[in-house]
Amino acid sequence: MAKKQSVPITQFYRDHPGGPAAAEKKLFGRIAHSDRRAFLKNIGLAAIGTFVGAAIPFHRNMPAGFIPAALADAHVSEDKDGLTLLNDRPLNAETPAHFLDDAVTPTSRHFVRNNGIPPIDVDAAGWMLTLDGLVDTPLSLSIENLRKNFEVVSQNLVIECGGNGRAMFNPPARGNQWTYGAVGCSNWTGVRLRDVLQAAGIKDNVIYTAHEGADAHLSGKEGKIPLSRGMPITKAMDDSNLIAFGQNGGDIHPMNGAPLRLVVPGWPGSCSQKWLTRIWLRDQVHDGAKMTGTSYRVPKYPVAPGTKVPTEDFEIIEAMPVKSLITFPAGGQEISERSFEVRGHAWAGDTTVDAVDISYDFGATWQRANLDAPANKEAWQQWRTTVALPEAGYYEIWARATDANGRMQPFAIDWNPKGYLNNSFHRIAVTAI
Numbered sequence: 530m531a532k533k534q535s536v537p538i539t540q541f542y543r544d545h546p547g548g549p550a551a552a553e554k555k556l557f558g559r560i561a562h563s564d565r566r567a568f569l570k571n572i573g574l575a576a577i578g579t580f581v582g583a584a585i586p587f588h589r590n591m592p593a594g595f596i597p598a599a600l601a602d603a604h605v606s607e608d609k610d611g612l613t614l615l616n617d618r619p620l621n622a623e624t625p626a627h628f629l630d631d632a633v634t635p636t637s638r639h640f641v642r643n644n645g646i647p648p649i650d651v652d653a654a655g656w657m658l659t660l661d662g663l664v665d666t667p668l669s670l671s672i673e674n675l676r677k678n679f680e681v682v683s684q685n686l687v688i689e690c691g692g693n694g695r696a697m698f699n700p701p702a703r704g705n706q707w708t709y710g711a712v713g714c715s716n717w718t719g720v721r722l723r724d725v726l727q728a729a730g731i732k733d734n735v736i737y738t739a740h741e742g743a744d745a746h747l748s749g750k751e752g753k754i755p756l757s758r759g760m761p762i763t764k765a766m767d768d769s770n771l772i773a774f775g776q777n778g779g780d781i782h783p784m785n786g787a788p789l790r791l792v793v794p795g796w797p798g799s800c801s802q803k804w805l806t807r808i809w810l811r812d813q814v815h816d817g818a819k820m821t822g823t824s825y826r827v828p829k830y831p832v833a834p835g836t837k838v839p840t841e842d843f844e845i846i847e848a849m850p851v852k853s854l855i856t857f858p859a860g861g862q863e864i865s866e867r868s869f870e871v872r873g874h875a876w877a878g879d880t881t882v883d884a885v886d887i888s889y890d891f892g893a894t895w896q897r898a899n900l901d902a903p904a905n906k907e908a909w910q911q912w913r914t915t916v917a918l919p920e921a922g923y924y925e926i927w928a929r930a931t932d933a934n935g936r937m938q939p940f941a942i943d944w945n946p947k948g949y950l951n952n953s954f955h956r957i958a959v960t961a962i
C-alpha cells in the first residue's frame with residue numbers, strides 16, 4: 530500500500546483541485562463561506578498582520594488564499610456559550626433555539642452579527658460619541674456625560690437580524706445562513722436616543738439619522754466603513770431606542786458593541802449600530818454602507834421564487850414581522866412523556882403579539898397558548914402550553930403567532946432575493962417513545 534505523502538502546506542493550498550477554499554475545508558473541517566472567499570480575495574498583508582498581532586517574516590511563502598492558523602482557530606470567544614459559528618471573518622454566530630429559553634437573553638447567549646472587524650481593547654473611559662449634522666448644537670459626549678446628563682433606563686429589547694431565517698429560502702439566498710437564532714432579548718441599559726437628539730436640537734428639515742461605528746472594513750482599507758445605517762427621524766424619536774452602555778446589568782459584550790451601541794428594537798438589527806461613535810442628522814434618506822442597493826431591502830411587490838428584481842424596485846425594510854420561537858423542548862429529541870410543556874417567545878416588530886397557537890398535527894388543529902404581556906414595550910413575550918400527544922411516534926410542534934393588527938405568521942413566506950424577513954412558523958421535531 531502506498532504511503533500517504535506529506536505535502537508542504539503551501540503546496541497543499543496551491544495544488545488542491547478545489548482551490549484554496551476547498552483546501553481550507555479539508556484542513557479545518559469547516560464549510561468555506563462565500564463571505565470568507567471574498568475576504569481572502571481582498572485582504573492585504575498589512576491587515577493580516579494586524580489580525581495575527583505581528584509582522585509575518587515568511588509572508589512571501591504564504592500561498593494566495595492562505596488563512597493563518599491564528600485566524601483559522603478563531604472562535605466566538607470563551608464567554609459566548611453554545612453559539613453556532615456561521616462564519617469567522619466577519620464573525621457571525623447564532624444561538625440554538627433551546628439556548629434562548631430565558632425571558633432575558635444572557636449576554637453569553639446573545640447572537641453576534643458582524644459586517645466588519647470589531648475594534649479590540651476599546652477604551653470605555655475615553656470613548657466619545659459625536660452628534661452632528663442638522664442639529665442646533667453639535668455635541669461630543671463621553672459615556673460619563675451620557676450617564677450624568679440624561680435619564681438612565683433599562684429595558685428588555687429584541688434585536689433580530691433582518692436575515693434571520695435565510696437558511697430556509699429556496700432557491701437559496703446568499704449571505705449568512707441564519708436558521709432561527711439571529712435574535713435575542715437582553716436587558717439593555719442606556720439613555721434614550723430621543724433625549725440626546727433633543728438636547729442637540731433637531732433642525733426642521735431633518736428626515737433621517739445616520740449611524741457610524743468603530744469597526745474596520747474587511748478589506749482592511751483605511752476609511753472604508755463596513756456598515757452605516759440610519760432610520761427615519763420619526764422612528765428615531767420612539768422612546769424605546771437606547772444609546773446603550775450596559776447589557777444585563779454588566780458591560781456590553783465586546784462582540785455586541787462595547788462600550789456603546791444603539792439598540793433600535795423592532796427594526797432590522799442593522800439599525801442598532803455597535804461600537805457607536807457618531808450619529809448625524811440628515812435631510813435625505815441616509816446613503817451609507819449597506820443602506821443602498823439590495824442591502825436590508827426587499828422588492829416592493831411580491832415576486833416569484835428566483836426572480837431577478839431590478840435594484841430600483843427594492844425598498845428599505847422597516848418594522849420586522851410577527852414571529853415566535855419554541856425554546857422548550859429542544860427539537861430533534863426523544864420524549865418519554867406524552868404530555869409536556871411547550872414554551873417560547875413571540876415578538877412583532879413595533880407592535881405586540883395577541884396570540885400564539887400551537888399544533889402537533891401539521892397544522893390541522895391548533896391550541897391556544899397562554900401568553901404573557903411584554904415586560905416593557907419592544908420586549909419579547911413568553912408563552913406556554915401543555916401538549917398531550919395521542920400515541921407514540923414522530924411529531925412536529927409548530928408555533929404560530931398573531932400580532933395586534935391581526936397579522937399571522939405564514940406557513941411559507943414570500944420569497945425575496947436576499948433572504949430577509951423569514952417569519953414562517955418555527956417547527957421542531959419530537960419523537961414520543
Ligand SMILES: Nc1nc2c(c(=O)[nH]1)N[C@H]1C(S)=C(S)[C@@H](COP(=O)(O)O)O[C@H]1N2
Nearest residue numbers: 640641642643644690742785798799802803
Ligand atoms: N458597527 C456595526 N454595527 C452593527 C453591525 C456591524 O457590522 N457593525 N451589524 C449590525 C447587524 S446586521 C445586526 S443584526 C446587529 C447584531 O447585533 P449583535 O451582534 O449584538 O447581536 O448589529 C448591527 N450593528
Ligand SMILES: [Mo]
Nearest residue numbers: 690691798799
Ligand atoms: Mo443583521
